[in-house]
Amino acid sequence: MPAFDSSTVTFDLPDRGRLAGVRLYQEVGLRTLDFEPVAGGWRLVTARPPVSRMEYLFELLHRDGNRETVLDPGNARRVAGVFGDKSVLEFEDYAPPGWLAEPPREGHRSGTAGRPEVSWWSPEAGDEPMPLLLVHDGPEYDALASLTHYVSAGIAAGRLPRLRVALLHPGERNGSYSVNDDYADALAALARETPATVRIGMGTSLGALAMLHAHRRHPDLADALFLQSGSFFTDAFDRHERRFPGYARITAFVEEVGRGDPVRPVPVALTCGGAEENLRNNRSMAEILDAQGYKVTFRETRDVHNYTAWRDAFHPSLTRLLQEVCA
Known part of the structure; x- marks a missing residue:
């Protein structure tokens, strides 16, 4: 050791x-x-x-x-x-989140084909309208960050409202999540077809970027956003990423967000590791959205760009966001 x-x-x-x-x-x-x-x-x-x-x-x-x-x-x-x-x-200052030790609530799972492909989790079977959490890289979030355990344990403990989770499969991730208008349109269509009282968009890295892009293109898509370690590339901070195929589209979109008017300001919670490369562009995006009237919270964690770090930041950041918008 x-x-x-x-x-x-x-x-x-x-x-x-x-x-x-x-x-x-x-x-x-x-x-x-x-x-x-x-x-x-x-x-x-x-x-x-x-x-x-x-x-x-x-x-x-x-x-x-x-x-x-x-x-x-x-x-x-x-x-x-x-x-x-x-x-x-x-290290001695690390402790896993307490909800990991809590018993999860048994839920109902189902899946659908199409674009985007979705695996669903809900407290029980049926199509009753309830809050909907739309999650990019959903299967990875679930397998590597215990997302539905977090949700089900939170419901069982009374911290979270009853809600449905759409675990969106990434498919061809780099293409779909790199400011792709066709993908954003397909996501918006899926969201509108799903019975929901409110919708919360969630994603990490490119998935966070894609959720923000979908929100800016379709202002009615989400009533709140939870964005972790977003790949909000700018020429000022991220020239080392310029060989990435979607780099030009991403930087153009981020610049457009910075100089544009808010389409529909919604509550936004952002988290990012204090030692990761995306920290500066996440700080910048938090400032941009705050200046445009979004209700922004931003939390820096003592970790980097991985699913355990993102899991450990669900509470209190995502918990408080869900409590606020689902009240």
Whole structure:
């Protein structure tokens, strides 16, 4: 298990001479990444990052020149992600959300085909109008961030109103979520066809961008927005993303939002990791929407761009938003 104190973290990897080098793979902004050879293996002593937990892997350089990325064999803690499992280190100031330990309420699940494809969760079967949570990357949010557990436990505990969740499948994600007018139109059509008392749009990364774009194109789509680590790229902050195929469309849309009039200001809650690359463009978007009359709350978390971070920010940010708009 890695050791840490108030200023440093120490990683060790045993080795009997089979490796030519070891490097730490991480996304928390560390600059010292290469391990040094020590008796019996390899060691890295690096600055403690400004996060409460960190996900990481070891990149091994074999003596034959081959490279391999592996989990830390000395750390039994794992976390699942879109690109596979990672080792995870939790510092003393980290605690998982309390609702994870609460029993969820049994719900009803169903699915539909079409564009966008949807998996549904609701407290019970039927089409009674109730608040509707429209969630981009819905299956990933559910599998990796326990979204329907959060909702069902919140309903059972009385924190949340009875609501229906539309878990939107991403499909061809980069194309659909990169300021795609056809996708926004299809999402708006789905929302209008679903019985609902109010609608809350939710997404992370490109999914957050796509939900904001759909709202600006269809002002009646959502009565509130919950946006996490949105990919609100600008030339000022995100030139490193310029090779992304949708970069030009995204920056043009963000610029348009900045200089445009509000189409229909709704409550918006944003969250973003304090150590992630999207922080500056999320701060900027929060300021833009606030200046346009949106009721904005913005929370910076001590984590980065991953589903556990987004899960840990559901409460109180999403909880309060749902309580407000569903009252």
